[in-house]
């Protein structure tokens with residue numbers, strides 16, 4: 001469905017956004033993970049055809065997108081990071097407006113989308129009165145209005161409260177079948193339950209693109225837990241890669257990602273995706289396919 005070959009973007013200032021990224025994806029949900037400034041937005045903007053690469057190729061459904069961007073634009077839904085609503089339009093008017101821009105003239109489709117994102121009961125309230133989560137849901141509705149084959153959402157859960165995060169995540173997970181959804185975030189839990197593939201980028205380079213199970217398997221045997229006193233914990237916290245630390249009655253349970261057993265009393269534990277991300281970012285830049 002989507003093939004990216006040696007894609008790079010160097011800005012006129014000389015800053016490197018993305019460097020030599022190659023990916024091949026079919027349907028499902030790709031979670032694009034990376035720290036702030038890793039290049040997620042740059043990559044997504046190139047895929048959304050609003051930034052031109054300096055090198056490389058993008059093919060979607062076997063069509064060269066750099067030569068024929070309109071082919072993808074007609075099949076694309078895009079929720080940018082800085083998406084804003086028009087405050088004085090109602091949810092219905094807002095969505096109807098986007099529908100018209102995308103050549104969708106069905107009032108029924110607008111109502112159907114409002115129902116999908118659970119805004120149908122507030123369809124005639126002005127969007128300016130909505131919470132952050134409601135605005136994001138309106139954003140996803142405009143991205144879906146043309147029934148896109150490729151849906152790109154850039155850090156959609158930033159600024160949402162925990163309940164809204166879960167609701168939004170479930171909504172995206174349900175869209176995945178038969179389509180390709182690309183969701184960027186720097187928060188592992190945002191994609192943990194819905195991603196069928198995970199790509200990790202660091203400083204513009206792709207470190208990994210693999211199913212979550214494969215990332216977990218490669219991190220197996222690299223995660224340890226040790227129970228430490230506060231003083232011991234303070235002694236090791238800056239020298240070891242800590243994935244989590246939980247205070248319990250018997251001490252601080254520190255979860256450590258390391259190539260070899262990091263402390264005498266550390267015991268190996270099963271890896272989770274947070275561990276895998278930490279391992280990849282710190283130890284194994286070329287360990288994943």
Ligand SMILES: Nc1ncnc2c1ncn2[C@@H]1O[C@H](COP(=O)(O)OP(=O)(O)OP(=O)(O)O)[C@@H](O)[C@H]1O
Nearest residue numbers: 011013015016017034035036037038039040041042
């Ligand atoms: N228009 C631009 N001009 C110059 N440099 C840019 C431009 N846009 C992005 N960059 C640089 O490219 C790199 C990648 O930025 P990008 O915004 O793609 O990262 P990101 O992973 O989306 O980060 P965040 O999570 O903070 O949004 C950064 O070093 C950034 O400073």
